[in-house]
């Protein structure tokens with residue numbers, strides 16, 4: 001997969017040389033190219049922002065440098081052998097975008113080429129999205145309901161979530177299917193707790209079932225833990241579980257977990 005990132009802080013992406021992503025790059029699975037947005041400005045101050053039309057606080061990123069930068073990156077792909085028709089998918093991080101989820105990460109992992117446009121200040125002039133919306137299938141995405149100072153950290157999050165889904169990046173491909181939010185039967189379930197050696201640490205024992213070697217019983221225990229953890233930490237996800245996907249035992253575990261949460265809430269409100 002090719003990934004281009006245009007930013008006024010290309011140095012922000014040094015972590016993409018480390019660990020899994022760094023190895024994926026060394027092995028040619030990921031081709032990450034960083035670009036300085038200011039290289040497409042034409043004034044002595046290399047200006048990328050201006051005051052907002054209509055007034056208000058903060059500055060807005062000018063459309064011209066973004067468009068020149070995006071056009072240059074797109075043209076560089078067309079210039080590569082066999083790349084005449086290649087077009088990246090443009091991803092613009094913004095708190096007002098659609099929510100970035102594991103499902104969206106999977107969608108992006110199926111793309112051969114992603115181009116990220118992380119903003120600073122109050123964001124990018126909206127005409128840039130209008131200009132490339134169709135031709136580059138531009139996508140505005142939010143990594144959560146909070147506001148960062150800039151889109152670079154959001155790009156790091158998205159690239160890491162996407163890259164670990166690419167074939168050959170993880171040592172054990174099954175890790176992806178066992179994850180929280182993994183598509184399939186566990187899609188709306190969080191992963192339960194995990195343990196490693198030693199079996200007793202500072203008086204805390206590993207749940208004995210995990211040492212039993214009974215694979216079916218271990219799988220059942222893990223699913224129970226996942227159901228309980230989802231009710232406790234993400235009631236919104238648990239409330240949306242499809243009853244058709246749940247067995248009788250699942251429903252019993254869920255009912256018990258909901259009762260536990262409600263009785264804790266009533267104790268808290270009484271106190």
Ligand code: SAM
Nearest residue numbers: 093094095119123142143144147148150151154
């Ligand atoms: N005034 C903007 C708003 O409320 O939507 C916030 C701009 S923020 C200070 C600057 C940039 O940080 C955004 O344009 C975006 O690139 C990035 N950013 C901030 N929070 C983000 C989030 N939750 N998800 C994705 N990108 C985010």
